[in-house]
Amino acid sequence: MRISTSEATVEYINPNEPLVISNDADLENAFHFWQGVSGKRYIHSVYSIFTCPELPKANYVLVKRDEEGRCQAVAIGQTSKAVGSLNLAFLRQQAARLGANEIHINVMSHSDEERNMVRLDLLGCQAINGQQPGQNSII
Numbered sequence: 001m002r003i004s005t006s007e008a009t010v011e012y013i014n015p016n017e018p019l020v021i022s023n024d025a026d027l028e029n030a031f032h033f034w035q036g037v038s039g040k041r042y043i044h045s046v047y048s049i050f051t052c053p054e055l056p057k058a059n060y061v062l063v064k065r066d067e068e069g070r071c072q073a074v075a076i077g078q079t080s081k082a083v084g085s086l087n088l089a090f091l092r093q094q095a096a097r098l099g100a101n102e103i104h105i106n107v108m109s110h111s112d113e114e115r116n117m118v119r120l121d122l123l124g125c126q127a128i129n130g131q132q133p134g135q136n137s138i139i
Helices: 084-096 112-128
Strands: 001-006 008-012 030-037 041-048 059-065 071-078 100-106 134-138
Touching: 030 100, 030 112, 041 059, 041 112, 059 084, 059 112, 071 084, 071 112, 084 100
Parallel strands: 071 134
Antiparallel strands: 001 008, 030 041, 041 100, 059 071, 059 100
């Protein structure tokens, strides 16, 4: 919905619609929201298993994206190593083992407790929806 006045245009955003950041297809697919059982949505950066950078402590969703663009979570967890290359190596190995072609990363939590709460929230939502992704949990 757009309201125009002589001074400005205000656009109201429906919170149930996907966030459109750009018309650029690469940027548009760079982020994905995963919703927890609490109803809270968590933004994740999207990487292929080949383009994912070394990672600090973070939450992740290993994803199998099909040809129509639908995402299926195959594992939800969090990294815990102080060395980013070890976290990346683990995620690539798990993604290959589970058939995931994307790694979705959330680095918005600032402590181990916050990361664990996000992980459990996401796992709870998947369980309620009848999906049981692997619980690689903490590495």
